[in-house]
Amino acid sequence: MSDIFKMLVALTYNVKKEEEKVRKIDTSISKYINESILINYPERIDDTYAEWDSMETIEAIKNALEEYNNNVVLIEADENAYIKIRNTKPNIVFNVAEGFYGASRESQIPSILEMLNIPYTGSDSITIGICHDKSRCKEILSYYRIPNPDFLIVNGKFENQVKKFPKFVKPLHEGSSKGIYNSSVVNNEIELKREVERIKEIYKQPALIEDFIKGKEFTVAMLGNGENVKVLPIIEINLDEVPSDFNKIYSYEVKWFFDTRENKLDIFKCPAEVDDVTYKAIEKVAIETFQKLRLRDWARIDIRLDVNNIPNVIEVNPLPGILPDPEDNSCFPKAARVAGMNYNQMINAVLEEAKKRYNLI
Numbered sequence: 001m002s003d004i005f006k007m008l009v010a011l012t013y014n015v016k017k018e019e020e021k022v023r024k025i026d027t028s029i030s031k032y033i034n035e036s037i038l039i040n041y042p043e044r045i046d047d048t049y050a051e052w053d054s055m056e057t058i059e060a061i062k063n064a065l066e067e068y069n070n071n072v073v074l075i076e077a078d079e080n081a082y083i084k085i086r087n088t089k090p091n092i093v094f095n096v097a098e099g100f101y102g103a104s105r106e107s108q109i110p111s112i113l114e115m116l117n118i119p120y121t122g123s124d125s126i127t128i129g130i131c132h133d134k135s136r137c138k139e140i141l142s143y144y145r146i147p148n149p150d151f152l153i154v155n156g157k158f159e160n161q162v163k164k165f166p167k168f169v170k171p172l173h174e175g176s177s178k179g180i181y182n183s184s185v186v187n188n189e190i191e192l193k194r195e196v197e198r199i200k201e202i203y204k205q206p207a208l209i210e211d212f213i214k215g216k217e218f219t220v221a222m223l224g225n226g227e228n229v230k231v232l233p234i235i236e237i238n239l240d241e242v243p244s245d246f247n248k249i250y251s252y253e254v255k256w257f258f259d260t261r262e263n264k265l266d267i268f269k270c271p272a273e274v275d276d277v278t279y280k281a282i283e284k285v286a287i288e289t290f291q292k293l294r295l296r297d298w299a300r301i302d303i304r305l306d307v308n309n310i311p312n313v314i315e316v317n318p319l320p321g322i323l324p325d326p327e328d329n330s331c332f333p334k335a336a337r338v339a340g341m342n343y344n345q346m347i348n349a350v351l352e353e354a355k356k357r358y359n360l361i
């Protein structure tokens with residue numbers, strides 16, 4: 001096909017820099033981390049850039065878009081992004097940028113694109129911003145009676161506000177399991193205080209204290225829009241693979257220390273091995289969440305079953321991680337593969353959803 005029919009797609013991203021990967025361990029973090037991890041994985045302790053992509057992922061997305069007859073320009077989502085996008089004038093943007101600073105950092109590229117009236121993949125700046133603030137997201141879910149763990153936000157003194165344990169403590173606005181360690185499950189007031197302090201000291205933000213939902217965990221990859229959104233095969237997180245002396249959560253330790261290319265955990269079951277009723281209940285909650293939050297094109301929703309087997313939404317990812325190498329356990333590409341889509345088809349399926357929304361096909 002001649003160049004005339006090629007779309008100009010800009011790929012907006014943030015990338016982990018080599019020099020940042022080898023940064024010295026921040027001593028304030030190390031005092032909170034299990035000693036064996038400090039000794040065995042010193043280079044992975046610092047989670048500052050955990051949300052950002054590697055150049056390998058960016059190149060894989062670029063190749064996928066090129067394979068489907070697009071011209072692709074890479075635009076790093078840094079302080080010059082606005083000018084670069086304005087000068088490039090792409091027909092559409094494939095956005096995976098997690099952003100630099102602030103709780104609403106994932107909204108910044110979508111906002112720029114809205115201002116410049118340029119079509120782009122994924123959710124708009126409002127929805128992305130809301131999902132990145134876990135409590136704002138939960139407030140909307142609760143309004144629509146979509147089950148999610150009861151919660152409390154603390155940013156200072158919180159004496160006697162928490163009566164029942166165990167609880168789960170996490171930063172209010174992070175992703176990629178940043179700040180979520182084995183110690184996030186707390187069984188008493190002392191552990192709780194230590195975690196709130198850790199989040200304040202290291203992540204400089206309020207802590208979200210939630211009921212601990214201890215049943216099976218799933219993650220649901222979705223593609224599409226509104227009434228036509230599709231659920232890809234549900235992944236069950238096989239928490240039996242978590243070492244026995246660790247809590248059954250999909251923590252930073254599990255994702256980045258215990259499950260490595262050299263030492264792979266059998267952490268995903270896909271499709272999930274649950275009875276039909278439970279499988280359908282999970283799909284229903286995921287679809288409702290997608291629609292009520294007005295997610296667009298793609299998303300991944302984390303869910304756990306409570307003691308009554310009711311699927312509770314743990315967290316919503318409008319920009320799901322998409323590591324290209326099947327050896328790296330990455331949920332969205334895994335679910336796509338089980339649905340019969342390879343990596344390049346998956347990327348282009350997201351682009352097609354966006355093009356349909358903007359009537360570009």
Ligand SMILES: Nc1ncnc2c1ncn2[C@@H]1O[C@H](COP(=O)(O)OP(=O)(O)OP(=O)(O)O)[C@@H](O)[C@H]1O
Binds near residue numbers: 149180302
């Ligand atoms: N309230 C809770 N009850 C039980 N487990 C929880 C709860 N909240 C989080 N978890 C556990 O911690 C993990 C990470 O939490 P969460 O998904 O909120 O973090 P994240 O950093 O946003 O994740 P992602 O890497 O998917 O972006 C979950 O996969 C789950 O295992």
Ligand SMILES: [Mg+2]
Binds near residue numbers: 177302315
């Ligand atoms: Mg999650």
